[in-house]
Amino acid sequence: DAGVTQSPTHLIKTRGQQVTLRCSPKSGHDTVSWYQQALGQGPQFIFQYYEEEERQRGNFPDRFSGHQFPNYSSELNVNALLLGDSALYLCASSLDGLLYGYTFGSGTRLTVV
Amino acid sequence: AQTVTQSQPEMSVQEAETVTLSCTYDTSENNYYLFWYKQPPSRQMILVIRQEAYKQQNATENRFSVNFQKAAKSFSLKISDSQLGDTAMYFCAFMKHGSGGYQKVTFGTGTKLQVIP
Numbered sequence: 001d002a003g004v005t006q007s008p009t010h011l012i013k014t015r016g017q018q019v020t021l022r023c024s025p026k027s028g029h030d031t032v033s034w035y036q037q038a039l040g041q042g043p044q045f046i047f048q049y050y051e052e053e054e055r056q057r058g059n060f061p062d063r064f065s066g067h068q069f070p071n072y073s074s075e076l077n078v079n080a081l082l083l084g085d086s087a088l089y090l091c092a093s094s095l096d097g098l099l100y101g102y103t104f105g106s107g108t109r110l111t112v113v
Numbered sequence: 114a115q116t117v118t119q120s121q122p123e124m125s126v127q128e129a130e131t132v133t134l135s136c137t138y139d140t141s142e143n144n145y146y147l148f149w150y151k152q153p154p155s156r157q158m159i160l161v162i163r164q165e166a167y168k169q170q171n172a173t174e175n176r177f178s179v180n181f182q183k184a185a186k187s188f189s190l191k192i193s194d195s196q197l198g199d200t201a202m203y204f205c206a207f208m209k210h211g212s213g214g215y216q217k218v219t220f221g222t223g224t225k226l227q228v229i230p
Contacts, residue, residue: 003157033218042117042204042220043158056217088156094216101148102218104158 004105006091012111013081019110021076025093026103031055032074033102034066035090043090049074081112115140115207119221126195127229133180134190134224136205143167145209147181147188152223153201161203164188192226200228 005024013019025032031050035043047057049068057064068074072093078085088109092102116139126132138147149161164172164181172179176196180189192199205221 031216033216035218035220040223042222043218045217045219048217058217090158092158092218101160101163102158103160104150106155106157109156 004091004093004103006089006105006108008108009106010109010111012113015081015083015112017081018077018079019081021078021089021091021108021110023074023076023091023093023105025072025074025091029093029095029103030072031094032068032072033092033094034074034076035092036060037088037090037107039087046076078110083112086110086112115142115145115209115219117205117207117219117221119203119205119224121224122222123225123227125227125229126192128195128197130195131191131193132195132226134192134203134205134226136188136190136221138186138188138205138207138219140186140207140209142209145207147179148206148208148218149177149179149188149190150204150206150220151199151201152204153198158204162190195228197228197230199226201226 033048034046037043045058048055052068063079065077088107090107091105094102118137145166147164150158162174176193202223207219
């Protein structure tokens with residue numbers, strides 16, 4: 001049973017560019033959350049998608065946007081990249097996160113130069 | 114807003130020994146869930162153990178157990194018979210239902226655990 005799959009695993013972008021990160025949730029999961037993890041820090045909540053709608057977002061600017069598709073897969077888009085956007089971006093999926101917790105992917109390491 | 118504090122940035126333990134990682138949190142909620150996640154160098158966050166706040170009994174999962182003190186807002190993780198594969202970052206996490214049904218997880222800053230052979 002495949003878990004959460006994220007692509008790409010590593011990415012280098014130039015300041016000002018745009019990037020799209022992709023996530024395929026674990027089979028049977030319908031909720032996808034995105035987190036940003038800076039080096040040496042805990043993950044910070046970006047937003048959560050359920051039934052193709054953004055259900056909630058954390059304290060991130062509008063440069064961060066996302067989408068969930070009918071098959072529950074999701075994309076995270078970041079526009080006008082800043083050096084400070086360099087981080088590990090984690091995708092987590094769940095069916096009922098309170099009961100079962102979240103299943104995380106291995107993340108996409110984004111480096112902005 | 115909820116906050117989660119892990120006051121031990123780094124810890125080490127001899128193989129086969131027992132180690133306890135500390136976590137405190139701040140919330141005004143009564144119903145919530147607490148988790149410990151492990152993040153090895155492979156980067157994938159792995160759920161270690163889960164505790165429901167309304168349950169007084171401490172959760173146990175094989176060599177992993179928690180000491181949940183609701184009044185003190187404390188949620189420590191005990192690892193018994195430490196193994197080399199336990200070397201990882203450990204994150205304490207708090208979760209509750211938000212408005213509109215979303216479930217937001219708040220993570221601590223992590224404790225880096227090194228198991229020494």
